[in-house]
Amino acid sequence: MTRTVIALAILVGLGGIKLPIERNLAALHRQEHFRGVEFNLDLREKLGQLGFVAALSGFRAIVADALFIQAHVAWERTEWGRILLLFRHITTLQPRVLLFWDTAAWHMAWNASVAAMNDQTQRLALRVKAQREYFALGKDFLERGIKNNPDRPQLYEALARLYKEKYKDHQRASEFYAKAALLPDAAKFDRRFSAYELSYCEGREREAYELLRGLYDEGEQERLPTLIGRLKFLEDKLAVPQDQRIPDTRPIGR
Amino acid sequence: MTDSPRRSPTEAGPAVAVHGLTKVFRVPLHPSRGIVAVKELNLRIEAGEVFGLLGPNGSGKSTTLKIILGLVSPTRGRTEIFGRDSRLVESREAVGFLPENPYFYKYLSGEETLRFFGRLCGLRGAPLKKQINELLDLVGLTKARKRRLGTYSKGMLQRIGLAQALIHNPRLVVLDEPTAGVDPAGSREIRDLILDLKSRGITVLLSSHLLAQAQEICDRVGILSDGVLVREGRLQELIAIENQTELVIADASTHLVNEIESVINRSKAKLIECRKSTTTLERLFLEATAKNDEARASDDQGIAKQKP
Amino acid sequence: MTKGNDLTFQPFNDSTTGKLHRAFSFSRVLAITSNTLTELTRLRVFYVLLVFGLLLIGSSVFMAQFSFQQEFQILKDVSLGAISIFTSLLAIVATARLLPQDIEDRTVYTILAKPVPRFEYVLGKIAGVLLLLAISTLVMSAAFLAVLYLREQTVIQTTLKQLAGAPADQVNEALKLIRSSAFNIDIFPGIIIIYLKACLLAALTLFVSTFATTNIFTIVVMAFIYFIGHLEATAREYWLQEHSSGLLTRIFLAIIALLFPDLQAFNLVDDIVAGTAISMAVFAKTALLGIFYTTIYTLLAAFIFYGREL
Numbered sequence: 082m083t084r085t086v087i088a089l090a091i092l093v094g095l096g097g098i099k100l101p102i103e104r105n106l107a108a109l110h111r112q113e114h115f116r117g118v119e120f121n122l123d124l125r126e127k128l129g130q131l132g133f134v135a136a137l138s139g140f141r142a143i144v145a146d147a148l149f150i151q152a153h154v155a156w157e158r159t160e161w162g163r164i165l166l167l168f169r170h171i172t173t174l175q176p177r178v179l180l181f182w183d184t185a186a187w188h189m190a191w192n193a194s195v196a197a198m199n200d201q202t203q204r205l206a207l208r209v210k211a212q213r214e215y216f217a218l219g220k221d222f223l224e225r226g227i228k229n230n231p232d233r234p235q236l237y238e239a240l241a242r243l244y245k246e247k248y249k250d251h252q253r254a255s256e257f258y259a260k261a262a263l264l265p266d267a268a269k270f271d272r273r274f275s276a277y278e279l280s281y282c283e284g285r286e287r288e289a290y291e292l293l294r295g296l297y298d299e300g301e302q303e304r305l306p307t308l309i310g311r312l313k314f315l316e317d318k319l320a321v322p323q324d325q326r327i328p329d330t331r332p333i334g335r
Numbered sequence: 336m337t338d339s340p341r342r343s344p345t346e347a348g349p350a351v352a353v354h355g356l357t358k359v360f361r362v363p364l365h366p367s368r369g370i371v372a373v374k375e376l377n378l379r380i381e382a383g384e385v386f387g388l389l390g391p392n393g394s395g396k397s398t399t400l401k402i403i404l405g406l407v408s409p410t411r412g413r414t415e416i417f418g419r420d421s422r423l424v425e426s427r428e429a430v431g432f433l434p435e436n437p438y439f440y441k442y443l444s445g446e447e448t449l450r451f452f453g454r455l456c457g458l459r460g461a462p463l464k465k466q467i468n469e470l471l472d473l474v475g476l477t478k479a480r481k482r483r484l485g486t487y488s489k490g491m492l493q494r495i496g497l498a499q500a501l502i503h504n505p506r507l508v509v510l511d512e513p514t515a516g517v518d519p520a521g522s523r524e525i526r527d528l529i530l531d532l533k534s535r536g537i538t539v540l541l542s543s544h545l546l547a548q549a550q551e552i553c554d555r556v557g558i559l560s561d562g563v564l565v566r567e568g569r570l571q572e573l574i575a576i577e578n579q580t581e582l583v584i585a586d587a588s589t590h591l592v593n594e595i596e597s598v599i600n601r602s603k604a605k606l607i608e609c610r611k612s613t614t615t616l617e618r619l620f621l622e623a624t625a626k627n628d629e630a631r632a633s634d635d636q637g638i639a640k641q642k643p
Numbered sequence: 644m645t646k647g648n649d650l651t652f653q654p655f656n657d658s659t660t661g662k663l664h665r666a667f668s669f670s671r672v673l674a675i676t677s678n679t680l681t682e683l684t685r686l687r688v689f690y691v692l693l694v695f696g697l698l699l700i701g702s703s704v705f706m707a708q709f710s711f712q713q714e715f716q717i718l719k720d721v722s723l724g725a726i727s728i729f730t731s732l733l734a735i736v737a738t739a740r741l742l743p744q745d746i747e748d749r750t751v752y753t754i755l756a757k758p759v760p761r762f763e764y765v766l767g768k769i770a771g772v773l774l775l776l777a778i779s780t781l782v783m784s785a786a787f788l789a790v791l792y793l794r795e796q797t798v799i800q801t802t803l804k805q806l807a808g809a810p811a812d813q814v815n816e817a818l819k820l821i822r823s824s825a826f827n828i829d830i831f832p833g834i835i836i837i838y839l840k841a842c843l844l845a846a847l848t849l850f851v852s853t854f855a856t857t858n859i860f861t862i863v864v865m866a867f868i869y870f871i872g873h874l875e876a877t878a879r880e881y882w883l884q885e886h887s888s889g890l891l892t893r894i895f896l897a898i899i900a901l902l903f904p905d906l907q908a909f910n911l912v913d914d915i916v917a918g919t920a921i922s923m924a925v926f927a928k929t930a931l932l933g934i935f936y937t938t939i940y941t942l943l944a945a946f947i948f949y950g951r952e953l
Binding site: 407434 | 664674685
């Protein structure tokens with residue numbers, strides 16, 4: 082009996098030693114993008130008891146996957162509100178899974194927004210408003226996704242696409258393609274796309290031209306039809322001297 | 336393999352020495368109360384003898400044996416094996432133990448069990464193999480060596496238990512109720528084994544409440560009652576009835592018996608009893624069942640021969 | 644019973660006393676370890692858990708209705724979750740009965756009556772469990788990787804058919820995407836961390852079983868510890884940062900933080916599957932923490948066992 086008491090006392094004493102070690106480890110984990118999930122009452126409310134316990138016990142990935150499957154079903158039923166709610170939970174549980182942020186944004190900004198726009202039961206003004214709200218929700222998902230995954234390019238690229246296609250904001254699109262290009266594993270076309278988007282911005286033509294010309298000079302792999310087309314367009318617009326222009330190869334379309 | 340000379344008992348001190356041993360089992364949460372299992376026990380067991388620790392259930396026999404083996408620690412006092420304190424692990428290099436109702440690992444075969452315990456004692460490879468073969472032969476389990484212990488009878492379990500106790504050639508063997516629950520034939524075999532051990536100079540310390548069997552094999556005994564040693568000494572001396580003499584005569588005629596009776600009546604002595612010698616019920620039983628086994632064995636052989 | 648060749652049994656002779664008693668003998672520990680392993684592999688619950696685990700891994704094949712990225716994600720999450728829960732469960736259930744069973748069967752007497760120090764006995768027992776857990780982890784991991792590989796190959800074949808005639812670098816890009824979604828080298832350190840978590844739980848169960856009165860008690864206590872251990876990180880942060888809670892709450896949180904291990908530290912696999920790379924520093928430190936805990940609990944178990952009346 083006394084030995085048990087002594088052993089427990091030793092454990093508590095050792096607890097004093099292991100505590101700072103664990104704290105440091107936890108900090109290291111968070112720094113390296115592990116354990117980004119807080120297990121607090123808020124989460125408990127969102128997930129319900131069973132989900133919370135499962136998530137707590139190291140199965141949050143499976144809980145997230147289960148919710149994801151439910152979101153898939155909700156999508157088939159076009160239950161946009163439910164999709165939004167589910168993806169809020171899913172991204173809370175698994176902030177490091179890019180797929181979830183991306184899919185959430187896609188459902189909001191691409192699917193729900195179109196559905197809202199096509200909803201003939203509403204007046205046009207309301208439809209536009211709903212569309213804008215869905216754009217904002219999609220943007221929000223991607224922004225939060227980027228905050229949780231600042232080291233990976235995919236969500237920057239997705240946000241750039243959203244600005245380009247939905248907001249028609251070429252400046253922002255260019256910005257985000259440029260940010261993505263700086264990260265490891267970036268898509269090969271990020272720098273090109275950043276330059277393309279910049280070329281559509283009023284007053285930034287010279288900048289865009291420098292970028293595109295730089296890319297062109299890098300070699301054959303960058304000399305794609307679109308690049309050549311944009312380059313030629315800018316050469317004309319900026320009245321670049323003939324001897325500095327690229328060879329006059331007719332691009333296919335513009 | 337040659338027979339090594341038997342060690343003379345007076346060499347190298349006693350096999351087991353118990354000095355002022357007291358053991359109190361504490362009741363949890365009541366530190367003042369306790370169960371006194373053994374009280375102020377002093378014992379000395381010489382090398383080469385068979386010592387019987389006798390007493391009713393709950394008299395402290397098992398506890399004493401466990402303390403000698405270092406499995407339980409004493410509250411007061413000290414025990415030693417061949418001069419080494421029981422609480423040291425190395426004191427057990429010279430001891431083999433067969434506990435009461437041992438189970439062993441049911442899924443192991445007889446051979447595997449001995450190999451396991453041999454390895455625990457530091458034996459390996461060819462010497463271990465040899466030892467296993469010899470011991471299985473000694474206890475008569477060579478035929479059953481590959482069978483799982485779960486299929487063994489009680490007598491067989493006791494015998495394999497004895498074999499594992501001997502695996503590392505101990506000088507002292509401690510047996511806790513070696514024949515409890517074993518049938519007469521098995522019990523006879525175990526007792527024969529014990530006498531065999533004695534003939535090789537191995538000290539045997541056993542506890543039993545089967546007094547008739549203990550009487551047959553022990554040199555010295557100690558009787559425990561409620562943790563106190565109430566009697567101790569050489570068996571023959573203890574049970575001899577001082578003032579009575581027994582004569583066992585073969586082929587005595589009635590005339591001779593009457594003559595002896597009258598001689599006794601003329602002296603100061605008194606004739607208490609005159610009767611036919613008896614064999615024991617055990618011997619009768621063994622003889623009868625052995626005959627039966629033989630008859631059945633030859634029947635089986637006959638049937639085997641008849642089968643095409 | 645034969646008596647004819649009784650003289651071949653060698654009674655005590657000098658060569659046996661000449662052998663020095665070794666304070667620590669690896670071969671003694673090894674004997675107990677392999678015996679424990681044999682004993683545990685005969686446990687029916689071991690096979691039930693293993694089959695269950697394998698079934699779970701195999702069942703995640705039926706996720707083909709999703710895109711391959713989603714399918715691989717779910718396959719990896721479910722398989723690694725299965726490995727995690729089954730090694731944890733096995734660790735607790737197998738270890739809980741080890742010492743009590745030996746004591747009840749009295750086999751512990753025959754073992755400790757040999758020149759075997761109690762520490763080696765405890766060490767041999769826990770080593771047997773850790774070996775069992777390692778084997779289980781390997782088997783389940785092999786099954787998981789086999790299923791993952793098969794699904795990856797199927798998706799590749801389908802994709803190749805779909806992209807027949809497409810330019811080479813487009814095909815390569817597609818294949819690269821499939822391969823990177825499927826197999827991730829960081830899964831291996833993740834699995835090792837899962838294994839170390841199970842080792843920790845086994846050692847902790849051994850410790851609890853040394854002073855527990857029944858098997859059920861041990862298992863209930865371990866279930867409780869498992870749950871609290873996952874909350875320890877939260878309790879720790881609240882205790883060390885919150886200044887507004889009452890004294891009683893702070894004491895309560897302090898006890899949890901000091902006494903219980905932080906089990907969340909070993910749940911790295913979710914983020915690894917999500918694509919987070921695990922650096923050497925993170926892996927080494929986490930692994931060391933697991934080994935530290937396992938060692939401490941084993942030593943404490945031996946400490947208590949030394950004083951145990953048999």
